[in-house]
Amino acid sequence: GSCFQKCDHCRRLGATIPCRAAGCPRFYHLPCAAASACFQTLKTLRLLCPEHAAEAAHTEDARCSVCVGPGDLRDLVLCMGCGRHFHGRCLDAPLAPHERPGWRCPDCKLCQGCREPGLDSPLLVCEACERGYHSSCAEPARQDLPAGSWRCKNCQxxxxxxxxxxxxxxxxxxxxxxxxxxxxHGAPQPDPPAQRSVSPSCSKVTDAPVPPPPPEPAGCEEKAQPGGDPQEAPPGDGGGSGDKPSPVEVPPDELPTDKDPPGTQPPEEPPLLTVPPPLEEPLEEPPALIQPPEEPPSLVEPPLLIQPPEEPPPLVEPPPLMLPPTHPPLDELP
Known part of the structure; x- marks a missing residue:
């Protein structure tokens, strides 16, 4: 029936250690008894709940090994190694209630790595769980003791x-x-200057090239379209006197011809380029299409060769051979 007892500390089932006070219905788990400030002794294996802990004041076990006095019995912590009691406040590092289960005094501490006491070298004691480790057994291993607090791998x-x-x-x-x-936090400071340096440079670049490019590319494109005319013009520019006599000598003849071809030749040439290829292709295709129909008529002619059935009509002419009926009349004649 003890398996169904509920622990008075954690309120879970499975509590097996009762309070030895008369008429006390409380049960505890072993770790919960230490965490709840119960008085425990290994000699008599008795447990008294916090409400009845005062009943142990007359016992020899109810003495702190440091102050050698009973003091507050609810503050006594049992060493699971030697069975001595210590006040939590009398220790170098005061113990919180949740640190009391399974606690061992400095003399009884075992290295949790090799399970040996720290006789030759002091143990590193975890500030959270109070477990001890040799410096060589700790993870990671250490060469010296830490100056401040230290936590084991399970508590880090x-x-x-x-x-x-x-x-x-x-x-x-x-x-x-x-x-x-x-x-x-450090980036925003360099970021704004970088953006500022970029923004003005971009603005300057856009401001300067915007007005000049439209006239320059426009003029360059217009001169580039005439093609050879502008290229011939620059060499003429080097000799300005040569340009003037040339337009004066043949301006009436060349000017109309130059203006007309650019207007007339470009439209005439594209249609010529587009018209001939389609005209030549259809001309070549029709003959190819006409030839196949010519062959089928040749195949149709065999029916004409089948005309032999027409010859039988002359063979059918034997009715004139029916003269034998004509002979009877000849018989009749004799």
């Missing part, structure tokens, strides 16, 4: 997200987030 946790760690105060993800946050 990221200060940001609470994830368990090994050897650092923050996990890699949180370290990256911190680095990115620090980078973003």
């Amino acid at each position: 946790a990221c200060s940001d997200c609470g994830q368990r760690l090994c050897g650092s105060s923050a996990c890699e993800r949180c370290q990256r987030r911190r680095a990115s946050a620090e980078g973003t």
Whole structure:
């Protein structure tokens, strides 16, 4: 029936240690008894709940090994190694209630790595769980004792997200987030000057080229379209006197011809280029199309060869051979 007893501390089933006070219905799990400030003794294996802990004041076990006094019996912590009691406040590092289950005094601490006491070298004691480790058994291993507080691998946790760690105060993800946050705080200062340096340069570039390009490309394109005319003109520009006599000598003849061909030749040439190819292709195709129909008529002629049935009509002419009926009349004649 004890398996169905509910622990008075965690309120879960499975409590097996009862309070030895008369008429007390409380039960506890062994770790919960230490965490709830119950008085425990290994000599008599008795447990008294916090309400009845005062009943143990007259016992020899109810003495602190440091102050050698009973003091507050609810503050006494039992060493699971030697069975001595210690006040939590009398220890170098005061123990919180959740740190009391399975606690061992400094003399009884065992290395959690090799399970040997720290006789030759002092143990590293975790500030969270009070477990001890040799410096060589700790993970990661250390050459010397830390100057400040230290946590074992089971108690190391990221200060940001609470994830368990090994050897650092923050996990890699949180370290990256911190680095990115620090980078973003420092980045805005260089960013604005970079944007400012870019914006004015872009504005200057756009302002300067905008007015000149329209006239220059427009004029260049118009002169580039006439093609050979502008190219011939620049050499004439080098000799200005040569340009004037040339238009004076043949202006009436060449000017009308120059203006007419650019207007007439370009329209005439594209139609000529487009018209001949389509005209030549249809001319070549029709003969090819006419030839196949000529062959079928040749195939149709065989029916004309079948005219032999027409010859039988002359063979059918034997009716004139029916003269035998004519002979009877000859018989009749004799």
